[in-house]
Amino acid sequence: xxxxxxxxxxxxxxxxxxxxxxxxxxxxxKKGWPIIGFKNGWKGVIDRETVTLNDQAVSGxxxxxxxxxxxxxxxxxxxxxxLAKVKETFKALNLHTLIAVGGEDTLGVAAKLVAxxxxxxxxxxxxxxxxxxxxxxxxxxxxxxxxxxxxDRLHTTAESHNRVMVVEIMGRHAGWIATYxxxxxxxxVILIPEIPVNVDQxxxxxxxxxxxxxxxxxxxxxxxxKFAGKDVVxxxxxxxxxxxxxxxxxxxxxxxxxxxxxxxxxATVLGHIQRGGSPTAFDRVLATRFGIGVLDLIEQKKFGxxxxxxxxxxxxxxxxxxxxxLKLVPQEFYKxxxxxxx
Numbered sequence: 061x062x063x064x065x066x067x068x069x070x071x072x073x074x075x076x077x078x079x080x081x082x083x084x085x086x087x088x089x090k091k092g093w094p095i096i097g098f099k100n101g102w103k104g105v106i107d108r109e110t111v112t113l114n115d116q117a118v119s120g121x122x123x124x125x126x127x128x129x130x131x132x133x134x135x136x137x138x139x140x141x142x143l144a145k146v147k148e149t150f151k152a153l154n155l156h157t158l159i160a161v162g163g164e165d166t167l168g169v170a171a172k173l174v175a176x177x178x179x180x181x182x183x184x185x186x187x188x189x190x191x192x193x194x195x196x197x198x199x200x201x202x203x204x205x206x207x208x209x210x211x212d213r214l215h216t217t218a219e220s221h222n223r224v225m226v227v228e229i230m231g232r233h234a235g236w237i238a239t240y241x242x243x244x245x246x247x248x249v250i251l252i253p254e255i256p257v258n259v260d261q262x263x264x265x266x267x268x269x270x271x272x273x274x275x276x277x278x279x280x281x282x283x284x285x286k287f288a289g290k291d292v293v294x295x296x297x298x299x300x301x302x303x304x305x306x307x308x309x310x311x312x313x314x315x316x317x318x319x320x321x322x323x324x325x326x327a328t329v330l331g332h333i334q335r336g337g338s339p340t341a342f343d344r345v346l347a348t349r350f351g352i353g354v355l356d357l358i359e360q361k362k363f364g365x366x367x368x369x370x371x372x373x374x375x376x377x378x379x380x381x382x383x384x385x386l387k388l389v390p391q392e393f394y395k396x397x398x399x400x401x402x
Contacts (some may be wrong), residue, residue: 064094065358067113067159069127070101070134070166074187074199076347077127083351089115091355096153101162102169103134106145108152122344125337129219136169143176150178157358161185163197164383167366171379174364181357182366182379183350188336191233191379192387194368198347203230203334204240210279210330218276223316223344224266224325228310230334231282235389237334242280243397249277251399253284254388257313263320265402270323279317284307285344346378349374 067084069077081097097111098104111117111129121128136142149155157179160170161266163186170180184191189200207229218225227247229238235252242250249265251257266277314327325359339347346369353367353374 062263063097064153064155065159066096066098066105066110066153066155067129068098068101068104068161069129069131069185070160070162070169071131072133072163072187072335073126073131073321074185074335075125075202075337077129077131077161077185077199078118078121078124079198079339079344079347080183080185080351081113081128082121083348084159084354085113085118086115087352087355091359093355095157096262097129098127098158100132101128101134101166102136102137102146103132104129105149105158106134106136106139106142108145108149110153122348123338125192125335125339131163137172138386143173144284146173147176151291153390155179157181157363159183159354159358163188164386167379168383169192171364171383174379179363180379181354181363182382183236184366184368184382187237188231188234189236190232190386190388191382192385193366193382194370196346198339198343198350199335199344200236201342202337202340203237203341206262206334206337207237207241207280208245210328210333211218211241211247211280213356214278214328215246215276218278221324222275224277224279224314224323225320226279226281226310226314226325226327228281228327228329228331230330232284233386233388235285235394238280238282238285239389239397241329241392243400245278245280246400247278249279249401250394251279251281251285252347252389252394253282254391255394256288257281257285257309259287259313259316262313263317265321266317266321268402270321275322281313283309287371308354343397383402384398 318325
């Protein structure tokens with residue numbers, strides 16, 4: 061059996077995944093390397109569910125959101141036989157290397173498997189842009205642009221009705237999307253997980269706006285923003301990586317603002333709208349560069365590494381470094397956004 065390369069996409073979907081798959085397949089084809097896709101993330105490796113990938117299979121997918129391979133939040137280490145099944149798949153399919161496209165959880169599994177001796181390389185993917193070791197991840201720019209456009213639209217209805225509009229934006233533990241979209245969309249307050257929400261402070265800003273004749277306000281809040289360190293969750297059940305399902309802070313915050321200020325307040329949750337649709341040019345190009353760059357790692361036998369964007373260069377970073385801790389919004393960047401509050 062000829063040497064094969066495998067590729068999977070794990071975790072939440074985001075625009076640009078198909079661009080990575082396309083680039084990796086086309087690049088591998090030029091090198092004469094056969095490549096197969098695993099369906100639905102690590103689940104496909106455990107269950108040995110594969111699809112053949114070639115130039116025809118990836119034709120016309122550059123602009124499509126989501127992932128043609130499917131995805132899941134499966135954690136092989138939650139299955140007592142998971143590790144053994146992954147090793148059996150490598151052996152049975154004669155895998156030379158596996159390309160894991162994912163975020164902290166997917167690449168965290170990859171790092172553990174590399175320590176077990178499996179040849180795996182990574183492509184960083186998180187819509188929240190909170191993965192260490194890379195300046196940006198694909199999907200983030202698309203999500204920011206979608207959130208910004210929604211804020212633009214909320215401005216007109218907020219002004220027409222003299223309302224406060226609270227818009228809940230993606231961001232589990234890091235407020236990158238909320239900060240970028242809030243800055244670009246001219247939000248009057250931006251609230252992120254890195255800094256506990258002070259409702260009285262928010263209401264003071266809104267009241268000052270009203271006092272000077274601005275009878276509407278836009279509050280951008282990340283879904284993971286906390287009141288004095290306490291998560292706002294939709295349900296307590298954990299996924300396979302131990303995460304609760306966050307959300308609901310927009311509605312709670314809007315009720316608190318209306319009660320404290322007396323101003324009519326409405327909440328809008330953007331949710332999965334930010335994940336879907338066609339990727340921006342930036343995300344298509346970055347994903348394409350990652351898809352080609354990861355083949356260089358394979359050629360160099362740099363297993364246990366992932367591709368990364370630093371400045372405008374594609375470089376390599378150890379998976380342990382990338383998954384060792386979240387990349388949070390720096391204080392100085394948030395302070396820049398605070399200049400425009402009110």
